Amino acid sequence: MKIELAKSYGFCYGVKRAIKIAEEHPNSATFGPLIHNKDEINRLKDEFNVGLVDELEDAMNYDTLVIRTHGITKDKLKTLKQNGKKIINATCPYVTTPQQIVEKMSKEGYTIVIFGDKNHPEIKGVASYSVDSERTYIVLSPEEVVGLALGSKVAIVAQTTRKPEEYKKIVAALAVRVAELRVFNTICNATFENQDATAELAKKSDVMIIIGGKNSSNTKQLQHISKSYCKDSYHIENEDELEKSWFEGKEKCGISAGASTPDWIIQKVINKIEELRK
Amino acid sequence: MKIELAKSYGFCYGVKRAIKIAEEHPNSATFGPLIHNKDEINRLKDEFNVGLVDELEDAMNYDTLVIRTHGITKDKLKTLKQNGKKIINATCPYVTTPQQIVEKMSKEGYTIVIFGDKNHPEIKGVASYSVDSERTYIVLSPEEVVGLALGSKVAIVAQTTRKPEEYKKIVAALAVRVAELRVFNTICNATFENQDATAELAKKSDVMIIIGGKNSSNTKQLQHISKSYCKDSYHIENEDELEKSWFEGKEKCGISAGASTPDWIIQKVINKIEELRK
Numbered sequence: 001m002k003i004e005l006a007k008s009y010g011f012c013y014g015v016k017r018a019i020k021i022a023e024e025h026p027n028s029a030t031f032g033p034l035i036h037n038k039d040e041i042n043r044l045k046d047e048f049n050v051g052l053v054d055e056l057e058d059a060m061n062y063d064t065l066v067i068r069t070h071g072i073t074k075d076k077l078k079t080l081k082q083n084g085k086k087i088i089n090a091t092c093p094y095v096t097t098p099q100q101i102v103e104k105m106s107k108e109g110y111t112i113v114i115f116g117d118k119n120h121p122e123i124k125g126v127a128s129y130s131v132d133s134e135r136t137y138i139v140l141s142p143e144e145v146v147g148l149a150l151g152s153k154v155a156i157v158a159q160t161t162r163k164p165e166e167y168k169k170i171v172a173a174l175a176v177r178v179a180e181l182r183v184f185n186t187i188c189n190a191t192f193e194n195q196d197a198t199a200e201l202a203k204k205s206d207v208m209i210i211i212g213g214k215n216s217s218n219t220k221q222l223q224h225i226s227k228s229y230c231k232d233s234y235h236i237e238n239e240d241e242l243e244k245s246w247f248e249g250k251e252k253c254g255i256s257a258g259a260s261t262p263d264w265i266i267q268k269v270i271n272k273i274e275e276l277r278k
Numbered sequence: 279m280k281i282e283l284a285k286s287y288g289f290c291y292g293v294k295r296a297i298k299i300a301e302e303h304p305n306s307a308t309f310g311p312l313i314h315n316k317d318e319i320n321r322l323k324d325e326f327n328v329g330l331v332d333e334l335e336d337a338m339n340y341d342t343l344v345i346r347t348h349g350i351t352k353d354k355l356k357t358l359k360q361n362g363k364k365i366i367n368a369t370c371p372y373v374t375t376p377q378q379i380v381e382k383m384s385k386e387g388y389t390i391v392i393f394g395d396k397n398h399p400e401i402k403g404v405a406s407y408s409v410d411s412e413r414t415y416i417v418l419s420p421e422e423v424v425g426l427a428l429g430s431k432v433a434i435v436a437q438t439t440r441k442p443e444e445y446k447k448i449v450a451a452l453a454v455r456v457a458e459l460r461v462f463n464t465i466c467n468a469t470f471e472n473q474d475a476t477a478e479l480a481k482k483s484d485v486m487i488i489i490g491g492k493n494s495s496n497t498k499q500l501q502h503i504s505k506s507y508c509k510d511s512y513h514i515e516n517e518d519e520l521e522k523s524w525f526e527g528k529e530k531c532g533i534s535a536g537a538s539t540p541d542w543i544i545q546k547v548i549n550k551i552e553e554l555r556k
Contacts, residue, residue: 176465
């Protein structure tokens with residue numbers, strides 16, 4: 001049986017970069033989990049003594065703090081700096097961009113609209129860069145745009161993981177509401193690259209193994225896509241869940257992984273599959 | 279029988295303004311017809327000796343030239359000025375705006391997209407203000423946007439008479455194609471105001487008279503809207519077409535007029551209707 005990895009899978013560019021930055025700063029702590037994967041967080045703790053703090057209070061126990069891919073709010077960053085902390089910024093460049101746009105556009109008098117989830121740390125961070133919080137709106141649907149006091153000039157950015165089709169609907173709803181609308185395409189296509197590559201691989205595979213947290217929405221999405229092309233698709237968290245029977249009589253096994261799945265977990269799964277096939 | 283005029287009808291703000299400007303400059307000529315209505319053009323000639331030229335060559339016979347609501351191309355304007363002509367600018371302010379936007383945005387390196395008809399004088403004028411004609415595109419549908427070499431920054435304006443719903447579709451098509459899209463809402467709602475007022479009046483009328491050129495597309499649109507609410511709707515060019523039978527047994531007669539219909543023609547129609555009802 002041939003085993004093939006999807007052309008794009010697992011960590012995106014920003015997460016890979018953040019983990020590398022964390023590894024380069026032992027004895028630091030990340031402000032918020034660097035990734036939604038406990039195994040990887042434990043590995044960083046065990047191998048590099050990189051801790052994890054969720055609150056400013058706990059951050060005070062460390063000299064060096066790593067800002068995760070999502071970024072943090074401007075106020076929290078300021079507090080950390082004022083307390084003499086060394087800041088290692090691992091904010092994903094694709095998140096830094098909307099932060100900078102929101103700051104610049106709000107300074108130029110544009111009302112800010114952010115397409116995203118107001119409870120998501122990335123969006124809390126991006127919104128915090130507006131110099132006028134009263135003229136900063138966070139929306140998830142075109143319906144939410146109705147009735148907003150927008151003024152004549154609006155700038156809009158999107159959460160990096162949002163769907164382009166949904167963004168287009170919100171942009172269309174705003175386009176003829178105001179005299180000028182500045183649309184910044186801040187959507188990152190890493191998620192879609194993993195999805196497209198999974199679909200492509202599933203089409204030519206007998207059996208598909210999708211690796212990622214059972215609660216990971218992007219992994220569940222990959223499994224959903226995979227299953228639509230290859231009925232024998234299995235969503236697992238780690239190699240312990242693999243069953244020998246899945247591979248019996250199969251010629252080609254495709255493998256993909258969610259955005260929070262580290263390479264070393266993927267490698268363990270591959271090793272186990274090869275063992276089961278012996 | 280009660281006769282009622284629609285709340286909004288006939289000339290838009292820009293045309294009224296242009297005619298007033300022309301009347302204030304006797305012995306001049308308008309560059310291109312001020313309005314698509316021969317009777318009104320003849321009146322300006324008879325009462326104010328305001329002529330009409332279509333070509334630069336003919337313009338040379340006049341000292342003073344009135345630029346009509348549509349505007350003209352930057353090059354033609356320059357030629358007229360270089361030849362010592364006195365320029366009276368009656369370009370509609372709603373058309374001046376996209377001209378200025380296109381000039382400014384193209385100077386700032388934005389690729390220009392214009393939603394409109396490339397053969398329409400307004401659009402020829404607006405497009406002429408781009409400093410980079412190779413990076414200036416005129417489109418009428420979202421499909422035409424596909425495959426354009428857009429670069430990363432795009433600014434878009436619309437012909438003043440376009441439908442907002444159509445503009446939204448083109449904006450949506452561009453929104454996730456480029457890093458930044460600046461959408462300027464340059465659509466004028468005068469056309470829609472006449473349409474809405476005609477619909478409102480038709481709903482409560484027994485008979486509707488829609489006045490305007492038989493080839494005028496906006497008048498035809500008014501007639502179409504009127505007929506959908508009041509089956510006895512008639513599209514006429516002038517009072518000579520009125521028939522006594524249309525008003526027999528009617529209690530309420532509504533009147534509307536296309537954007538090229540002067541008030542004095544409307545008044546003649548009203549006078550004739552009152553005469554027929556005697």
